[in-house]
Amino acid sequence: MRGNPRGCFRTPLIMICCFVQPALVSAENLLDEAEFSALLETRFGWETERDELQFGEAVFTPEVNMRLGESVKLNGIFRFRGDTEDRLEPGRPSEDNRDAISERAFVGDDVDIELRELYLDIDLEDAFVRLGKQQVVWGEADGLKVLDVINPQSFREFILPEFEDSRIPLWTVNAEIPVGEDSLVQLLWIPDQTYNDIPDSDAAFAFSSPRLVPRLPAGVTVLSTEFDRPNSFVEDSDAGARFTTFLDGWELSANYFFHYSDTPVTRRRLLPGGVAVTQDYERTHLLGGSFNNAFDDWVVRGEVGYSTDRFFITEDAGDSDGVVKSGEVSYVLGLDYQGITDTFLSAQLFQSFIADHEDGIVQDQVETSATFLVERTFENETIKLSLLVIQSLNEGDGVVQAELDYQLYSDVNLTLGADIFYGDEDGLFGQFRNRDRITFGVTVGF
């Protein structure tokens, strides 16, 4: 399954170069127009319960922006990451979930190299096309996903990092076509069959909650495990469309996305002497919409989505395969307040509803969570203090992320943070109750 890491970049690069050729004036001009920048981030996380480092990372992220003629731009971002502890992704992950064109390269167990983004921006007077490996973000919610499901996510640090860093960019054709004065249609085609990175069972943030990992009855042996990822370039690609408009201060969107859910569905099959386990990905239609508007110091925003085919783990021993299929509606309502000088307050309510709920399903029919965010800057924005609380109202578990960021110089930031999980160990957040950590980082820009 795993290809040559260099080879996996070659095909798309050649494609891009061919396309770009007419726009090239000369190699020299090209370099003149290129802008290089980079971030070097050193991070340490101290796991309080174990009293030892969870990670000690150096992350180097070079970026290039290049103008290739009047209406074409090339952008590329690489990421080199080394971790002294190797606990977040112990050894070399198999990367079965990734398409060959989106795999990472590994140097030893501790270093991974990834082409994060590489795309062309093509300005066609009114319309706009972004072609290549990129992130596409839909929706209005922060830290919660209803419509923001275009890109899969890496869960190596669960949901703690910024989504920018944890989203896995996909090779995508992204076209935006204005309609009238204030409206826009966006069309997506994603032939990249890469799905969520889920940590191995020996990783620091390995999933253990029964909502995510099915539990087999005691004494049952697993006879075989089978993993299957869609891999037909056209047939298995994802596609979506979004219409957005700006009306009387309201920004509205209607979204449709036909895609594979990024988490595999685990099914069991009873055989004499044990069970056979299969994992594969399932398609679903996502229909939804979003809105936002500002009133005085307040911003209200929200998004809603209906997925036709979702699969939920059930503990009903009589169930034939251990999962139940149902439609699911979920929505987020958010309220931001900026009426206090230098301060940003935000609260969000998230609810999901399983249409055909059955008793054995390990989560409630209606699940509610809330998030609360406070950010405040001091000393002319050199110091930023932020606090994010995500709380599940069904299970009572949650996570608190506090961070202090100090801009020492224009290009040097120091950060000090704490991530604290609490609640029942079966909960989505409570499963990491022993993973509380204190982080420290230095970021230098070039």
Place this chain on the structure above:
Amino acid sequence: MIRENAFARRFFMAVTAFPKTVLFFSFLAILGAAAFLPLLNKDTTPDAFIAADNPAVIYRDKVKEIFGLDDPFVVAVIDRRERGIYNPVTLGLVQDLSEQLGKLRNVDPDRVTSLATESNIVGTEDGMEVDDFYELGTGRSLDPAALKAAIEDFPLYQGALVARDGSATLIVAEVIDHTLSQSTYDEIRAIVDASILPEGVEVHVAGEGAISGFLGTYIDNDATRLNPLTAVVITLVLVVAFRTFAGALLPNIIVLATAAAALGLMAAFGVSFFVITNGLLPILIGIAVADSIHVLSDYYELAVTHPELSRREVIVRAMQRMYRPITLTTLTTIAGFMGLFIGAEMPPMKYFGLFAAIGVTAAWFYTILVLPAAVTLFKVKPSNAFALNKSTDVYGRLMTRFGHIVLRHPRTVVAVVAAVAITGAVGASRVIVEESQIENFQRDEPIYLADQVMNQVFDGTNYIDMVVETPNREDLFKPDNLARIEALQRYAETLDGVQGSTSVVDYIKQMHKAVNENRQEFYSIPDDDFLIAQLFLLYSTSANPTDFEEEVDYDYRRANIRLNLNSSLYRSNREVIAALEDYVAKEFIDGGMTVNLSGRVYVNFHWLNTIGDNHLRSLTISLVLVWLMASLVFRSALAGAFALIPVGMSILLIYAVMGFSGIWLGVGTSMFAAIAIGLGIDFSIHTIDRMKELAMTGSGSFDERIAPLFPSTGRALFFNFAAIGLGFAVLTTSEVPPLLKFGVLVGIAVAAAFIASMAIMPALAKLLKPRFIWPEQAPHSDAVGLKPSSVKAAVAAIAMTGIALLAVAGKADAEDLPDGREIMQRVVDRDEGEWVTRTLIMEMTDRSGTTRKRETAAFRRYYGQEKRTVMFYKSPTNVKGTGFLTYDYPEADKDDDQWLYLPALRKVRRISASDRGDYFLGTDLTYEDMKKENKVALEDYDFTTIGQEKVDGHTTFIVEGVPVSEEIANELGYSKAVWRVDSAIWISREAEMWDVNGNPLKTIRSTEIEAVDGIWTVHRIHVENHKTRHQTLFRFGDIDYKSEIKDKVFKTRNLKRGL
């Protein structure tokens, strides 16, 4: 008891069930309160002690405005040689120092007065001549002999500017901003130290300005040094008491929380940190530590006696037992401090009481929440101090022995205490109410010595100003009126302590003599108002017309008489002020003339006058409140009175110390009573509560039942006392006398309260067997302590007090010049082009000199009146790609639409329209400033043109804008703005803004103004914020008004595409 305990148990089980949550929210609350700390404003000026609406202060400020009189810095040059100062070298020194002083940043160069700046009035053949004292020699040279003769012939200056024996002279300098007095004092000292002094010549620096300005910082610096030391000492006590890491750490966390709550709320409610607020910290530390000492003592004790129980169970049981006395002491301590809040008139004392009460509430709150949660969560090891094999340690045994003695000789104990009480009463009668700022310095401080010397050699550097007011202009030309002024002066000079006086009359007499060939018999008031007017006119033609500014106003309607006194002591000056007020009441009763008193001495008299009353009032209120509270919690008025005994003892003892050692009842010391009550009452409450419990549950004789009080509660109280007592003992190492005294007195108070509660209370209880401790019927376990309802009432009372405290704190809270509006209309109408593309570099420099730089590219386009702007960050890398888009609508009531693209989110985010007065992305310009680009919203201000001025060689109109309403002022963040508008290009070259409190806020300088594509364009804007001392430099480049900017650049979808 059972029901109540069941409730307490449920509560503490709940607290310990979610220790992480409790700790998290507690820390959140600490951080929340601490987040306000940067807003805390220090006000160490003596004026802070007087309510701003006190008539004396209002009048003093008026005098300052009319006559420009202020508390000056005074530099004395003393020449102890035979000829005194009248020699070229010393006079040269005076001139030199005068010049250097005038150049200091904070010194008003026009208001430096010395021999080198003043003029002599002499008669000539054709009238009168006014010459500089330094130009009396031939060819306008300095002639010491002539100068000496002139001064001797000019009574006005004798004793005031020059010592009567000619051995010394003064240089008087007035400062512009008193809050900078400390640095000005240092600068003046540096100048003096750098001067080369001939043998026998001394230079001293003093004056009310120096003393007032310097005092606050002097005390504050010392306290800032000592308060951390207090924390260290208290931690040491904790280490000795518990000998565990947690035992030392946990109380410190409570301390941190308490201090954060008290100081954070002070900041949040805009209450300043005053000089005496320094005393608040050791008190809060002491109280916060005391609560935790009692809980932890019980915890460790239980852990030893019940090793089989879990940590959680042990702490829950300890809390069940201790929450009651802790709650009770909190309530009574709050009551004590509220006495200060209600009784005191001086704002710093009021707030001291209020925020001490708030701090105590916070300490209680954190003790009952954080302590059990922390003990449950962390591995709190058992303490060696409570090891099982020795049921108690040396401190416990010591207390046990002490208890034996007390219980064996109760009558002796009562007799000793009675003797102390009598001594205290005698001492109290000897306590003197007095305060003198200069006495706050150590005797060997240069400023103290200087003050001594000056008041010996000169007529005195303490001033009373008497303002004489007449009904009509030029009434002061009338000889009758001048004669009355002179009579008042002569009377004043007969009073003890008044060494001299100055008024306009002295000048008139001098001039009258001068125009009459300097004949002494003409040293009088001329009997002709026309001649008097002539004399003033004559003077003004040959000298600086502002020379009389300090003595008479521009209309000759009001005059000032300044009296020099050689003492700043309240007691001596009180007599002078009373005599003057009497005289004025008798002699100035007709409508013709009124006299009002002012000046530093008078203002100080006013607030010192209230110290004694304040003290008694707050003492009484505190005692009554504490008694009420103690009576309530013990359900017995007698028990309430009983609880007051140790407190009363400690107060009497302090009176004795003050009375016999001559410590004054001044600003700092007057608060000791309320503090002693607040701290001391805790000992009583713990003792009574435990005695009750022991008497009920124990068996045998009274002595047998009470005996366990000493090794358990007694030991805890001992460490409670040790922590607080030693904390205050640290203050005794202070170099500042008032802090030292404060430390000594409170230390004594706490010691006395501790000893009294351990001695007199058990002794009296044994002798009197009061019902509230020793019920006649056989005791039942459920009769012990408080009824459940009373605890609930107590908790409710704490909550109510907290709410009430917050509510109270919340209260505390020209000719031919074009019309200003026309000018600003032209500014607004200035062409800006339909669109513009440009780069903008922002360099932000903080007060330490660290500079941050941000480079952006910006686009702006008008759609009719609607303006759209978009800005992209190009560097630094960590914000690169950030985009900021604004639609600014012409309708005043329609908010802007704003979006922010954050590359970290890969998402365009809708943000609410920024408040106009908020600072734009960390710079020193507000969103409104940025949006208006060197223009203003005309509807926001009333404009007045106030003059013309050259800025960078360009003539500008000075236009003053005052926001049309308070609401607008608050929105903008400005109470006033002044623009200097270049009428050739209608751009403001320099603007100044004042904050809503009227303080200078910032200065905006626009330079490198050039025409680009025919449009006048500012290329460089420098903004300096005077409050934060933060600066921003905006540099605009690559400006292009010609290239059309496409519509799509201003669409949200474009934000994420970047440049």
